[in-house]
Amino acid sequence: MKGWNWGGFFEYLTNEYMLEGALITLGLTVFSMVFGLILGFLVALMRMSKHKILSVPAYFYTWIMRGTPLLVQLIIIYTGLPQLGIRFSVLESTLIGLTLNEAAYLSEIVRAGISAVPRGQVNAARAIGMREFQVMRYVVAPQAFRIIIPPLGNSVNGILKTTSIASIISMEELLRRTQVLIQEKFLVLELFIVAALYYLVMTTAWEFIQRRIEKRLGRAFDVQATVTEQR
Amino acid sequence: MQQANAMIEVRAVNKWYGDSFHVLKNCSLAVGKGEVVVVCGPSGSGKSTLIKCVNGLESVRDGDILIDGVKATDPGTDMPKLRARVGMVFQHFELFPHMTVMENLCIGQEKVLGRSPSEARDKTLSLLERVGLTEHARKYPIQLSGGQQQRVAIARALAMDPIAMLFDEPTSALDPEMINEVLDVMVGLAQEGMTMMVVTHEMGFARKVADRVVFMDRGEIVENSDTEQFFAAPESERAKQFLSKILPH
Numbered sequence: 001m002k003g004w005n006w007g008g009f010f011e012y013l014t015n016e017y018m019l020e021g022a023l024i025t026l027g028l029t030v031f032s033m034v035f036g037l038i039l040g041f042l043v044a045l046m047r048m049s050k051h052k053i054l055s056v057p058a059y060f061y062t063w064i065m066r067g068t069p070l071l072v073q074l075i076i077i078y079t080g081l082p083q084l085g086i087r088f089s090v091l092e093s094t095l096i097g098l099t100l101n102e103a104a105y106l107s108e109i110v111r112a113g114i115s116a117v118p119r120g121q122v123n124a125a126r127a128i129g130m131r132e133f134q135v136m137r138y139v140v141a142p143q144a145f146r147i148i149i150p151p152l153g154n155s156v157n158g159i160l161k162t163t164s165i166a167s168i169i170s171m172e173e174l175l176r177r178t179q180v181l182i183q184e185k186f187l188v189l190e191l192f193i194v195a196a197l198y199y200l201v202m203t204t205a206w207e208f209i210q211r212r213i214e215k216r217l218g219r220a221f222d223v224q225a226t227v228t229e230q231r
Numbered sequence: 232m233q234q235a236n237a238m239i240e241v242r243a244v245n246k247w248y249g250d251s252f253h254v255l256k257n258c259s260l261a262v263g264k265g266e267v268v269v270v271c272g273p274s275g276s277g278k279s280t281l282i283k284c285v286n287g288l289e290s291v292r293d294g295d296i297l298i299d300g301v302k303a304t305d306p307g308t309d310m311p312k313l314r315a316r317v318g319m320v321f322q323h324f325e326l327f328p329h330m331t332v333m334e335n336l337c338i339g340q341e342k343v344l345g346r347s348p349s350e351a352r353d354k355t356l357s358l359l360e361r362v363g364l365t366e367h368a369r370k371y372p373i374q375l376s377g378g379q380q381q382r383v384a385i386a387r388a389l390a391m392d393p394i395a396m397l398f399d400e401p402t403s404a405l406d407p408e409m410i411n412e413v414l415d416v417m418v419g420l421a422q423e424g425m426t427m428m429v430v431t432h433e434m435g436f437a438r439k440v441a442d443r444v445v446f447m448d449r450g451e452i453v454e455n456s457d458t459e460q461f462f463a464a465p466e467s468e469r470a471k472q473f474l475s476k477i478l479p480h
Contacts, residue, residue, distance in 0.1 A: 120321060120323055120325045121325060121327065123283075123288050123321070123325065124319075124321060124325035124326075124327070125327075126288060126310075126311070126314060127286060127288065127314055127317075127318075127319035127321075127388075128314070128315065128338075128339035128343060128387065128388070128391055129311050129312065129314045129315025129316075129339060129343040129344075129391065130311060130339070130342065130343060131311045134342055134343070138327075138338055138342060139327055142329050143327075143328065143329055146329065219371075220328055220329050220330070220331075220371040220372075220373065221328060221329075221371075221373060
């Protein structure tokens with residue numbers, strides 16, 4: 001193939017620098033997902049509160065975060081805030097930006113999940129004397145979590161790829177490292193294809209993991225599965 | 232007619248949905264210790280709302296509700312603590328679908344009453360034996376029939392060693408052939424002296440075990456009579472009409 005360098009392609013397919021970049025991408029994904037979910041859960045609870053002092057700020061938060069591009073948010077955090085004397089490193093800026101942004105989207109998913117748990121379940125939990133946090137902890141949250149696994153899986157898939165935006169503020173994740181290599185080696189297409197393959201492998205792996213989680217959490221709701229398990 | 236030793240007391244309770252719908256109109260009744268009171272009436276008469284008010288699952292606008300002398304309508308009352316002492320059974324069972332039968336019965340005992348897992352387990356097994364479901368302990372609710380689920384729900388309420396039991400149309404969502412297995416458990420409870428307030432259309436059950444029957448219509452308690460008297464000679468025209476529609480020919 002004219003213009004395509006197979007040697008270079010295979011060399012960088014297993015290149016340590018690139019693999020490390022993929023691991024960093026994975027790390028950013030896990031971090032922003034875990035903390036985004038915790039923060040998103042809090043925002044969802046605030047949003048659902050009957051007290052305006054809680055629900056209005058929560059609404060305002062999701063409005064801003066979902067209404068502006070992540071790229072702009074990252075640039076404001078990393079490049080803009082130092083003007084006010086607030087300085088974050090590249091890594092800090094990336095983690096803060098990704099988490100705050102993701103939390104806004106996740107809060108909407110969590111809210112939908114909590115709302116989907118039937119009211120009767122809350123009443124039943126209260127009727128045996130559970131306190132509000134116990135109702136949430138033992139009855140509502142586990143059922144809501146099962147409901148939101150599919151959209152949550154979507155979010156993981158999405159954020160895996162969205163982390164590449166952090167390359168703009170020179171966060172050395174997979175895409176940034178690809179660009180650095182390209183500037184040295186001039187294997188533009190080869191390296192971008194390698195990067196794309198890395199992303200594809202990671203999202204595909206996640207797809208398998210998600211299916212297993214769904215199966216596990218769905219056990220109690222699947223007559224067939226539970227019957228065979230008992231035999 | 233208020234009783235000195237009432238376990239459940241409802242005093243002049245009013246409730247509105249919004250500003251226009253007056254669901255409960257000045258309702259008063261008392262359920263004495265060990266007494267079984269059946270609440271009946273046409274759908275929309277407010278009987279389910281009333282029983283949910285008793286343990287505070289629904290709020291009231293004015294009036295008082297007392298359980299064992301504790302004011303459920305007082306904002307300062309620790310409602311979870313009070314609810315833990317009153318068992319409730321719902322029309323749609325409301326078992327926790329993500330937990331096995333065993334877990335459904337243990338969760339309240341462990342997390343609310345603070346019983347040890349082995350203590351909770353023993354209690355659960357003896358209750359499951361009582362409702363005839365021992366072999367289903369490890370199943371999930373979805374694997375059980377409606378009648379079995381409702382018996383588990385009764386056992387879950389009993390696991391808390393309640394001082395009274397509230398039943399909100401416990402057989403209305405069941406297929407006809409499953410109604411009796413649930414009623415049998417309830418009759419057994421009544422005969423053991425459990426204090427019970429039961430919203431139901433099962434007039435056979437009322438005749439058999441109820442001490443008194445309360446008839447509600449359009450948010451009002453129209454009649455509150457001894458069971459025999461209620462069936463033999465209802466005082467109000469509305470109760471007469473209701474009975475003529477509901478009783479078998």
